[in-house]
Amino acid sequence: MSEITDTIAQIESEAAVAIATASSTEALEEVRVRFLGRKAQLPNLLRGVAQLPPQERGAVGKAANQARQGLEAAISAREGDLAASELQARLASDRIDVTLPGDPAPRLGRLHLLTRTRREIEDIFIGMGFSVAEGPEIETVYYNFDALNSAPTHPARLETDTFYLEDGLDPFDHLAPSARLLRTQTSPVQIRTMQAGPPPVYTIAPGRTYRPDSDATHTPQFTQVEGLAVDEGVTLADLQGTLLHFARAIFGPEREVRLRPHFFPFTEPSVEVDVSCFNCQRGIVTDGGRCPICKGTAWLEILGAGMVDPNVLAHGGPAYDPEQVSGFAFGMGIERIAMLKHGIPDLRLFYDNDLRFLEQV
């Protein structure tokens, strides 16, 4: 019996040395196979316990079991140490140049500045209770001029100011109400909105508009937003308040607006609306120079407006009796708002669609 226990003791000591000297997890695995594998001595001893005489079985079995457990624990401990140091070595050699560029971010697109400005304007007026209407871009003389109280001789009707469709009519006939044209303003939507239902009406109408003109401040196609409010007791002061709210939302809370009298066929009284310049103090910028945005005038013209002319209300139908309801209307160029806000010098940039421009603004 002592022979066997001696053998076990010898195995234990050999294994202890082998475990301690195993230099890698791989070598340790070999050690494990050598001492604990299927063909190893110790497990064989354990399997052979049954063949021993009964009086020896207990002691040998116990010693072999203890030895096995001891070896397993030692291997496990050694394995932990080796693995940790191997990981450390691997990480130590796994160095990258952290200064190389990271992966490029997935490319995000962008809405066109005119669309973003349009949405900004829409959202301000939606917040004030206005809805958004759309109307056709191919309009008739009736909706674009007649119903808007434009005099038959108004120069805006000329072919130099309005695109007409080729429809076989007399080229000088700018008076036929059904003659078709590209709308020169979003104002026809005023009439269409009123004809669609009774007051109250609180609507804005953004969209493309067209005039034959092309230079740094004109493109043959441009974008307007029309506004129309018709209700009982709507006043010019309400127009001023509404536009003041709008101007502050767009250009900053310190802004003021002023109304200057003007003439538009479809409003009476008519005004042009200026907003105080957001870039300067009374026309002077901080370095003492003349403000390039307002040209030193301290005011920026942003839109035309007025109280809806009774003749225009009449085209809305009997529900729009000027003795019962009144209203204001305004129209602004989205390009102009965007140009002022972003300091864009040339209207044509909007329609050139250079990606470098689209990415920038």
Added chain:
Amino acid sequence: MRVPVSWLRAYCSPELDTFAIGERLAMTGIELERVETHGVSALEHFVVGKVLEAHRHPDADRLTVCQVDTGDDAPSQIVCGAWNVAAGQTVAVGKPGSVMPDGTRLKTAKLRGEPSAGMILAEDEVAIGIDHDGIMVLDDALAAGTPLAEVLPIADEVLVLEVTPNRPDELGVYGVAREVHAATGAPLAPAPWEDPAAPDLGSAGDLSGHATVEVQTDRCLRFTARAFKNVTVGQSPAWLKARLSAAGMRPISNVVDVTNYVMLLTGQPLHAFDLDKVAGHALTVRAATAGEPMQTLDGQTRTLDPEMVLIADREGPTSIAGVMGGARSEVSSETTRVLLEVATWDGANVHRTSLRLGLRSEASGRNEKGLQPEQAMHAQIVATRLMVEVCGATVVPGTIDIGGEGPPPQVIRLRDARITGLLGLEIPRPRVAEILSALQFGTTDAVDGLDVSVPAFRRGDITREADLIEEVARLGALQDLPATLPPRRGAAGALTPRQRLARAAADALVAQGLFEIIGWSFEGPELAARLGLQGTPHVMLRNPMSAEQSRMRTTVLGSLLDVAQRNRSRGATALALFEAGAVYLPLDGDPAGRETAEPQHLGALLSGPVRPGSWRDQTPPDADFFAVKGVLAGLLGAAGVPWELRPFAAQTLPAPPFLHPGRSAEVIIGDERAGWIGELHPSIAGQWDLEDAVAAFEIDLDVVAGHVAPAGYRDVTSYPEVREDLAVVVAETVPAATVVATALQAGRPLLVGAEVFDVYRDAERVGDGHVSLALRLRYRASDRTLTDEEVAGRRKRIVKALSAQLEGRVRDS
């Protein structure tokens, strides 16, 4: 409208500088374009001089070396090139330091070796007139050194105003003076036609024996004429020429200058006939006959129509009414008798005539706005005095006056409550009356407001209560107006579902890396040809700015390609663009058709790398059909519509000619045709210099809108999903979508998803003409965890269906 300020101040001169006057006008209704300086500046250097000596220049025959006393201690030497300079003359001198009308500053110079300290001035050099025929010779009574500005109108400021089309009364200097009076409160001098200090030199009564006039059309509202004899045609005096020049008109001769001067003062055009060239001394105002020719003052022959009105004498047309006179009876240097016509015309008719003849003049520009008949006699009165004073004429007694004055003044009730109701500001009635009186309206108190009578010169503009409220507002309310918000009864601001869809669609494309562009709604005829779409009907413009913008687009592909080409040529490699906007379709296919449709289209275009490259992904793949299909899927997924692609087929559904026939499809949303998707035909893309693949789609957003349904809820969190893969080999002709649909059908209801994740072709292992599709199958029940047996059962049915319906065979994995 150019208003010389010295002229304006003759009638109304507020204690404000010129710019302040302009500002005040701008705040009350006449926009100030700018203030200009007319003539010279640095006035202290302009003086009267006496030519003491004049000798021919030793080295130049045409130059004279003068010694000029300019009031300084010693005479100045000035070299002069004028033919008429001579010793003993009193002349106008610009000394060194003078600033000329074009902005140049005079310096002491040497002319052919002779020093010259300034200039002896001709009329055109100080912008009084256009005469450059010699220097101005002044009155000898003037002392040397007298400031020249005290003697000659050599400098003025000009208010350049933008008069709105409703205010023809402000197309004259006196009309602007009236407005300045109302805007500033400065006193207004009497109108020059009503000035007690300058009474009318003409008289009423018959002109017979000298001239007769017959008016045969109601488009002439008033026709007045006066005759003058002993007229001496010549140059106008400097003061008159200076005012014309400053107002932007060229001095011509005294008679013509008088008519222009009076027009600039009163706003009313006039026409001077040489009475001796008026055949029969008889004028007839009548409609033209169809095709009637007429030679106008500019030397051109015009062809008239019966809607046009002309003035004829016994030999035919001599003037186009309200637009332009004729050459035949023009005033010339020989003229001694003048017939001065001042008439009021139907503005709309003048407008039409001027438009059709392409003939615009200072006269037509005023007449077409609709002048008032009273203005005609006002102009006659002022012109009569000037004909006498400036042209030495004798007035022939009598005045022809057909039509007479306009209707008596309209009286409009202006209610206090209405002012407050429209403006949102209460204005005391006395203040309202004060404002209206300053504008020369008559006011009398009424129960609920004022009764306001409209002066003749505002008759065309002011016809209603609202018009009066505008007058009150612009002069008395705008500065004090409160800022309030409207009542907004029943107003609930919100976007419509359709508008929200448009925003969501654009946002979905932006999120996928696309940039929005805004292209022209126009296109040129060559676009359809380049896309192979010749013969497509278009909405055509009658007056386009250019051929490239002569018709309305029927596709957004054109602007996408144009923008892609432009950006590619500027160095952009990766192109990912979209545009949302209308296209314009003649509904019945007939370009002259009366009905058009404007469906809202959404188009996208990809070309070049689908993602930015980097040092570890140096050649990312280029965009192709599947890249753009992914974009479309993202878009339609965000919109929440059911969709599929239907392959084009040469026989039954041919691809549009601009698409790659094998890499394109029709987009079906719900069961509606919604547009196309595909790679562009290489030869088409090449026309835009796009050499690599261009993948694009264009869909009708209105079709999308018709199929949006809110997404319903299913429980996808309570129980786990079971996933397994299945590789099935089918013939290449079987579309992947059919395989997926067959699997989904057979796996119902537990199979909730089947996605192709690998496509494998190998003649040996898969078989020639066959393809292996690997599907990822996802099973789920909302009420329990699925057992292996349940899933195995479904799988069996799927395999059986693929085999039976598509001859598909499952590959061992």
